[in-house]
Amino acid sequence: MSRRQTLRAGALAALGVALSACSTQDSGRPARDGGTTSAGGWRMPDEAHPHELTYMSWPTRQIWKSDIHGVREDIARIARTIAEFEPVVLLADDREVKAARKACGSGVEVVPIAVDDLWMRDIGPTFVLGPDGIAGVDLNFNGWGDKQAHGRDSQVAEAILDDEHISRIKAPIIGEGGSIEVDGRGTLLATESSLVNGNRNPGKSRDDIEQALRALFGVTAVIWVDGVKGKDITDYHIDGLARFSEPGVVVMSTPDEEAPRDVWTDAFDQARKVLDRAVDARGERLEVVELPEPVDIGRRGDGFLASYVNYYVVNGAVIAPGFGDRKADSDAASILRDLYPGRKVVQLPVDTLGEGGGSIHCSTQQLPRPAGQALGQGRGR
Structure with a gap:
């Protein structure tokens, strides 16, 4: 159990969100909420696709x-x-808007939408582009x-889409944005x-x-x-393990050779074997690039995420964590510069x-920018 899960053990939600009754096969049929019941014709772009802006969330004291x-x-x-490169x-x-504005500065737009926690990748909508x-x-x-109270967070995706007047596609499964990674090419x-976990999708294969x-x-x-069930609050999201830097290239968070054997090193080994023999939507084998994890980081909690792979690609830059391990931090920055030429790390x-x-x-x-279209319907952007 990660520290995050332990901290929140006393605030578990009593009820989950029910699975949507709609089917993703009902292509384009209007839904009651004004969106659609399917994603027919939609595709998710890769993270390096130009962004209109980035969404984030202000953490609460209750959590x-x-x-x-x-x-x-x-x-x-x-x-x-991030605001140095694109709108946030x-x-x-x-009651937290004033404090958030003071902390983030005038370059960040703060909007009053109720949240439980800060994990916007998981609670926000995952955007797709289409005709x-x-x-x-x-x-x-x-x-x-x-695993955690989510009465407000469960409404965040819909609130953002309503605010921006963007159509909502209600998925027929339960998941989070951090549980998927795409190359933008299929x-x-x-x-x-x-x-594939009963705590999200019971009865679904x-x-x-x-x-x-x-x-x-x-x-x-x-x-x-495979991943790992029940050892961290996310049940091991892919965005802490492996990411596409471009179609055909996967960068993996790689444990030190002397790291003790545990469920995490076993999960890495299994994933590496899968990716070494996998082919992508184009029928081509993947190139796997190792991004070594830091070693010299002092004492950390059991749930500490020491993964450089949890970086974020913005317009013109890559924003990555640094852990104070001077050699590992430097090596990670160098690898990311090679993977994303022309972007500042x-x-x-x-x-x-x-x-x-x-x-x-x-x-x-990220809110991706539609080709040939301007957004700005929500608050006059």
């Missing part, structure tokens, strides 16, 4: 308790840094399988542990879930790795966020 000051410093630091919209409770512009997939966030990576993923995100190839200390079991990618969600 973070004694760690609230440290984690707010981390979130404000991330928001201010940060959600905060009404009709843009839509948002609502993955029915249920507190990572009812290939999706996922851990079975975080989706891997094939059922894969069918939904294909329709929702416009992919034709889904590559599954910025490393940030996010120690409190890491103790919560997440990092920069987990706390952000």
Whole structure:
């Protein structure tokens, strides 16, 4: 159990979010909420696709308790840094708006939308592009399988889409944005542990879930790795393990050769074997690039996420964690510069966020820019 899960053990949700009754096969049929019942014709772009803006969320004292000051410093630091490259919209409770604006500065737009926690990758909509512009997939966030209270977070995806006047696609499965990774060209990576799991999708097989993923995100190839159930609050999201830097290239968070054997090193070994023999939607083998994990980071909690792979790609830059291991931090920055030529690599200390079991990618969600279209319908942007 990660520290984040332990901290929140006393605030578990009593109820999850029910599975949608709609089917992803009912292509384009209008839904009661004004969106659609399927993702027919939609596709999820890769993260390097140009962004309109980045969404983030302001952490609450009810969740973070004694760690609230440290984690707010981390979130404000991330928001201010991203704002140097693209607009940032940060959600905060009404009573926290003033504090969030003061911490983040005038370059970050703070909007009053109620939240429980900061993990925007999981609670926000996952955006897809198509012939009709843009839509948002609502993955029915249920507190990572009812591990954490989520009464407000379960409504965040819909609130954002309503605010921006973007069509909502209600998924027929339960999941989180951090549980999927796409190359933007038809290939999706996922851990079975975080989706083929009774705490999200009881009674659904891997094939059922894969069918939904294909329709929702416009992919034709889904590559599954085992992951790990029940050892962290997310049941091991893919965005802490493996990411696409471009179609055909996967970068993996790689344990040190002398790291003790445990469920995490076993999960890496299994995933590496799968990816070494996998082919993408184009029928081509994947190139796997290792991104070594830091070693010299001092004493950390059991749930600390020491993964450089949880970086975030923005317009013109890559925002990555730094852990204070000078050699490992330097090596990671060098690898990321090679993977993303032409983008500035910025490393940030996010120690409190890491103790919560997440990092920069987990706390952000991109709004992609539709080709040939301008957004700005929500608040006059």
